[in-house]
Amino acid sequence: MAGLLVEPVARLIEAFARLPGIGPKTAQRLTYHLLRAADTEARSLAAALVDVRDKVVFCERCFNISDAPLCAICLDGGRDVRRLCIVEEPLDVLAIERTAEFRGLYHVLHGAISPIDGIGPDRLKIRELLARVDTAHAEGSPFEEVILATNPTLEGEATAMYLDERLDGHVGAVTRIARGIPVGGDLEYADEVTLIRALQGRRALGDRSR
Amino acid sequence: MAGLLVEPVARLIEAFARLPGIGPKTAQRLTYHLLRAADTEARSLAAALVDVRDKVVFCERCFNISDAPLCAICLDGGRDVRRLCIVEEPLDVLAIERTAEFRGLYHVLHGAISPIDGIGPDRLKIRELLARVDTAHAEGSPFEEVILATNPTLEGEATAMYLDERLDGHVGAVTRIARGIPVGGDLEYADEVTLIRALQGRRALGDRSR
Numbered sequence: 533m534a535g536l537l538v539e540p541v542a543r544l545i546e547a548f549a550r551l552p553g554i555g556p557k558t559a560q561r562l563t564y565h566l567l568r569a570a571d572t573e574a575r576s577l578a579a580a581l582v583d584v585r586d587k588v589v590f591c592e593r594c595f596n597i598s599d600a601p602l603c604a605i606c607l608d609g610g611r612d613v614r615r616l617c618i619v620e621e622p623l624d625v626l627a628i629e630r631t632a633e634f635r636g637l638y639h640v641l642h643g644a645i646s647p648i649d650g651i652g653p654d655r656l657k658i659r660e661l662l663a664r665v666d667t668a669h670a671e672g673s674p675f676e677e678v679i680l681a682t683n684p685t686l687e688g689e690a691t692a693m694y695l696d697e698r699l700d701g702h703v704g705a706v707t708r709i710a711r712g713i714p715v716g717g718d719l720e721y722a723d724e725v726t727l728i729r730a731l732q733g734r735r736a737l738g739d740r741s742r
Numbered sequence: 743m744a745g746l747l748v749e750p751v752a753r754l755i756e757a758f759a760r761l762p763g764i765g766p767k768t769a770q771r772l773t774y775h776l777l778r779a780a781d782t783e784a785r786s787l788a789a790a791l792v793d794v795r796d797k798v799v800f801c802e803r804c805f806n807i808s809d810a811p812l813c814a815i816c817l818d819g820g821r822d823v824r825r826l827c828i829v830e831e832p833l834d835v836l837a838i839e840r841t842a843e844f845r846g847l848y849h850v851l852h853g854a855i856s857p858i859d860g861i862g863p864d865r866l867k868i869r870e871l872l873a874r875v876d877t878a879h880a881e882g883s884p885f886e887e888v889i890l891a892t893n894p895t896l897e898g899e900a901t902a903m904y905l906d907e908r909l910d911g912h913v914g915a916v917t918r919i920a921r922g923i924p925v926g927g928d929l930e931y932a933d934e935v936t937l938i939r940a941l942q943g944r945r946a947l948g949d950r951s952r
Contacts, residue, residue, distance in 0.1 A: 540790065562761050574794065577758070577761075599748045
């Protein structure tokens with residue numbers, strides 16, 4: 533069988549299959565698609581891959597993606613610099629920005645604490661976060677609120693708990709995003725833990741305080 | 743929002759999203775993965791993409807993928823040159839080779855007839871197939887059997903019917919792969935058409951003729 537696969541084809545299939553969520557079958561299909569598609573399709577994908585590695589960096593302050601030392605959000609003078617939202621990934625920044633509900637700054641951890649995967653706090657941008665918080669404090673403009681927007685997974689919750697402990701006393705308040713039944717969701721199909729969180733997080737009907 | 747996405751990142755997401763079966767969310771995830779992965783991962787994928795376009799061609803005879811004018815199967819002296827198996831895609835050749843049940847030659851159509859998508863016989867490697875069949879005939883070694891192994895879809899069946907008509911009289915026999923309940927499948931969940939095909943294709947229990 534191996535002899536049947538022309539070497540460059542085998543190598544492209546392997547390269548695709550190394551990507552997360554791409555199985556060997558999908559890798560094959562993508563490869564054959566690019567073999568038959570217009571020449572520019574494969575070449576523009578190749579160029580985009582090289583470009584992303586050559587031109588994209590992480591923001592020195594918040595570790596969001598950027599093409600300059602500081603990212604567009606950190607450079608934006610119109611943001612509320614007293615509020616800081618902690619997320620796991622740059623994609624989470626995009627998701628929150630899409631809501632237009634938050635106008636503060638971000639800090640991207642680039643992961644979550646996961647002892648099983650050998651990811652401790654030192655593997656994430658936590659040291660940089662604590663330094664950032666302390667600098668703001670020392671400069672007389674401490675963060676009023678740090679919102680822990682890590683995922684409501686085991687790892688995300690562990691990270692939030694860890695950060696809550698480390699940030700306590702260094703910032704005005706530490707908050708956690710609400711976990712509950714998603715809008716449009718169905719109680720009947722909600723898992724137990726989500727339902728418990730939804731009950732624990734219940735608020736008076738008139739409560740529009742936050 | 744658009745301003746938030748660094749341009750090379752946006753371009754890579756777009757390039758991924760153009761691939762079949764890759765939605766915008768997956769394209770985002772792949773892009774961010776490559777941003778954080780080792781530098782070699784993105785660069786080796788880029789190199790593999792360029793290589794595949796530079797070094798891979800289609801076999802002049804059967805249109806399977808190849809790195810030489812004729813593919814490994816066409817060049818293999820041990821194959822049964824009297825049997826020809828017609829498939830839609832190069833991936834189908836791999837799938838059949840994996841079974842080790844067929845030792846003949848192939849002809850890859852590179853698609854199936856689909857009037858809805860504007861794909862007529864002239865868009866496929868059918869002219870080349872008919873020429874190949876006629877050449878074999880003229881050389882005194884006509885194909886004994888042509889196996890139509892196009893997919894059991896509307897398009898694959900239409901293609902098989904078309905080819906059956908065109909090949910009739912030019913080759914010893916034209917056969918079609920069996921359609922029926924897949925091994926390990928369940929009659930209860932089989933669709934009606936498959937069940938009809940399974941009944942129509944029934945054989946005597948002792949029949950091991952083919």
